[in-house]
Amino acid sequence: MVLRMSLLLPCRLFRTLKMLRFFSFVKFILVVGFLVIVSSFLLLIAGHQNLFNQQEINPKLRQFAPGQIGELCREDSGGEKRIIFIETSGEKCLRPRQSCAVESAALTNPDMSIYVYMAMERPPGKAEMDVGEGLERHCQTMDILESFPNVYINRNDLPKHLIDTPLESLYFSGKLKSSDYALQHISDALRVALLYKYGGIYLDLDVVVLRSLKCLRNTAGHTFILGESSIENGFMAFDRGHKLLKFFMRWMQRAYKPNERSVIGPNGLSKAFQMLCNHPSKIISDSVYDFKCHDNVRVTLHNKTAFHPITYFEQNRFYEQDFNENELDTFDQSYSVHVYGSGHGAHVPKTSLFAFMAHQFCPATYSYHLQGLYSF
Numbered sequence: 001m002v003l004r005m006s007l008l009l010p011c012r013l014f015r016t017l018k019m020l021r022f023f024s025f026v027k028f029i030l031v032v033g034f035l036v037i038v039s040s041f042l043l044l045i046a047g048h049q050n051l052f053n054q055q056e057i058n059p060k061l062r063q064f065a066p067g068q069i070g071e072l073c074r075e076d077s078g079g080e081k082r083i084i085f086i087e088t089s090g091e092k093c094l095r096p097r098q099s100c101a102v103e104s105a106a107l108t109n110p111d112m113s114i115y116v117y118m119a120m121e122r123p124p125g126k127a128e129m130d131v132g133e134g135l136e137r138h139c140q141t142m143d144i145l146e147s148f149p150n151v152y153i154n155r156n157d158l159p160k161h162l163i164d165t166p167l168e169s170l171y172f173s174g175k176l177k178s179s180d181y182a183l184q185h186i187s188d189a190l191r192v193a194l195l196y197k198y199g200g201i202y203l204d205l206d207v208v209v210l211r212s213l214k215c216l217r218n219t220a221g222h223t224f225i226l227g228e229s230s231i232e233n234g235f236m237a238f239d240r241g242h243k244l245l246k247f248f249m250r251w252m253q254r255a256y257k258p259n260e261r262s263v264i265g266p267n268g269l270s271k272a273f274q275m276l277c278n279h280p281s282k283i284i285s286d287s288v289y290d291f292k293c294h295d296n297v298r299v300t301l302h303n304k305t306a307f308h309p310i311t312y313f314e315q316n317r318f319y320e321q322d323f324n325e326n327e328l329d330t331f332d333q334s335y336s337v338h339v340y341g342s343g344h345g346a347h348v349p350k351t352s353l354f355a356f357m358a359h360q361f362c363p364a365t366y367s368y369h370l371q372g373l374y375s376f
Helices: 001-057 059-063 096-108 140-146 158-162 168-173 183-199 244-254 266-277 312-318 325-331 353-361 363-368
Strands: 082-087 114-117 151-156 201-204 207-209 220-226 228-238 290-291 299-304 336-340
Touching: 001 096, 059 220, 096 114, 096 140, 096 363, 114 158, 140 151, 140 363, 151 228, 158 168, 158 183, 158 363, 168 244, 168 266, 183 201, 183 228, 183 244, 207 353, 228 266, 244 266, 299 336, 312 353, 353 363
Parallel strands: 082 114, 082 201, 114 151, 220 299
Antiparallel strands: 201 228, 207 336, 220 228, 290 299
16 A cells, blocks of 8 residues: 555656646746737837927927917908818717817917817718728717817707808708718808808818918918819808808809719819809919909918818828828928828828827827727
8 A cells, every 4th residue: 555655646746747837838828928918019109109209309390289380370360260160970979080170270279269060960961981990989079179168069950051041042942952962062061151151261170280270361272183273172261251152152053963072062162263263273373372353352372282281192191100200391381281081091000190290289189099098
């Protein structure tokens, strides 16, 4: 019996040691895996922070921020102190990139009232079939915006603003509602009607505002598309009751085609301007130019640098990793930047130009992304 026990004891000790070695190996693998994950995360954060920490030693990066970038406005134009955004989807909350546009306007224009008009219900028509990143809506964005004293969220029946304008009959005719592009056409019509009724500055929700807009009055921006001048409707600043807006709305009534997406957008605004101001579509100044049109209507057109310094065809510059700081020179004469692709799910690397602009000009919105609360 003693002999048997003496033989079994070494075997049991061997098995015990073997099991201990196995569990130690598993523990080792788990610890190493955990350390790899943590290290990767810290390197990712460090890489992101290193880019922005360069502001401490790089004046160009440090000065690219609200209040430090250098203003273009030398005096107040005397126009309406109102900036307008429109969201027609009927959703309760904004996307982070939309929130960024509003926050940047509020930060750079604290002396202006920022109105965000949001539809109470989704209008008819086809929504954009976008896929990608940054498209989900998060109500933290509304908390951020409502914390600004100069931001006002207006949820109401948006088409009612077409009443008492030349577009009233077009709306009640049902043509806008029956269009395949009702969502887009109602937005195009509303921005003109709201400016006509109240005056101010209209901005699209895919912009980043860099500077004060207080000197801009009765103006729009142009860019070139396939060699022809196009007056964009994503930035418009006009007095209440401006005759170009009235002429444009009357033109919309006559020329509206439900199945053409841009008929009352940039294409329509360009045609209305050409008719009212006798301006050929292929001739445009490369600088700011004041037009005196029929019936003593005055309109100022800014070149593309003012609002569209990076064109639609160059939009990849917003999303390239490790952007070159010299890209910031592009915006020396820009009031705002239209970020093409941001509303359609383009990926935004953390070391991209768009990410840096968001970090600087909509820091509250972008900080929620950095905390992992939503994807920018």
